Amino acid sequence: MSQEEFRQKQTAFLTERAGLTKEEAAKFFPVYYELQDKKKALNDQAWAKMRKGKHEDLTEAQYESIITSILNNRIASDKLEKAYFLKFKTILSCEKIFKVQGAEMRFHRELLKELGRKP
Template sequence: MNRFIIIITLFFACLAVQAQEKKECMSKEQFRERQKQYFVEKAGLTEDEAAKFFPLYFELQDKKFSYNKEMWGKMHKIKESNNVSDAEYSRITEDLIKTRQTIDELELEYLRKYKKVLSPKKIYFIQRAEMKFSRELLKGAGKHRK
């Protein structure tokens, strides 16, 4: 869950930086292509495995992005409001947790799908690569800002 939040945050940060600088930021397609290359290398995926895995992976990413975008919209509305009651804060906090639970359930659903096309070992290496990829992007983003 946390790695997904990092990836989404990176994606939005990248878009924000692009809007400001319009220089070296990646499009969604470029980001995904770079991610694919990184995962293939780190997990040792064959062309056939990659062809079966990545449509599922990006389908999951799109679904998670949609849930998170909806949640960010709700949070933004509250941020913009002047008079927010405790009940509203409570509701939005519960909604956030429910959204996280939904995303976690999606992750499990897609893990079962991944197991049909990849070995558990390769799934593990992809998950590791996902975390490392996020960290490397964060390091790169930090260098850009200096």
Template sequence: MSKIFFITFVAISVLFSSKVLAQGEKQQHRHFDKEAFQAKRNAFITAEVGLTPEEAAAFIPLCNELQQKMFEVGRECRKLTKDLKHKNPPTESDYSKVNDECLGVKMKEAALEKEYYEKFKKILSPEKLYKYRRAEYKFARNFMKGPDDRKDENKKK
């Protein structure tokens, strides 16, 4: 009886410790490395669009500049949305403020996209601009899936 108890105890301990270690590894990967993300994105876009070295040298810095401005424009919307989660309970006025700010952000982002589209047209052909938009979408989808989902998808292929 004591052997069965001991074996069960050891088995449960091993399972529990492996779960704790796995969670520790996941928490280490939660830190967002902006430079690594940007490098992966730039490499992905360069490859997907088929940019020449000259095109990449002119286009990628503009692309990064646009992304930085888009991030800055959305900062207030993200802050208000985060604050709303901590209000208990949020008022109709709080919801209106967040909705209005986030709609304003979308309008500012559209204006930025238009402004940079005009700059991009001077560097890339219409075909490559089209491929760029598709590459941005594809990269975002792959990024949002996360590494575990991408592994599962690769196994299916």
């Protein structure tokens, strides 16, 4: 599934489950996907560090550096979440933000189940 197809499915699912109006969705999703893109970049960096850690010729200091970098990416991701929560509050009520978060978790669970069923 392409990123565009994924996002279309996700947008429809979250809009329905969170009860977003067309106007809310039109304002919310550009900001939401901006956050997702930034978090993906941090996650990609963390995975790149993990791959470097698979080399057996690394020193203890290099392993420490990798772990510290990964932890820093997680912290940066959490800070992004908090910053974007403040942006989301200018678009949606906290109740709808909460519903979007729940729907997001449900969407990913259902997607994983669907992928698990495909041969």
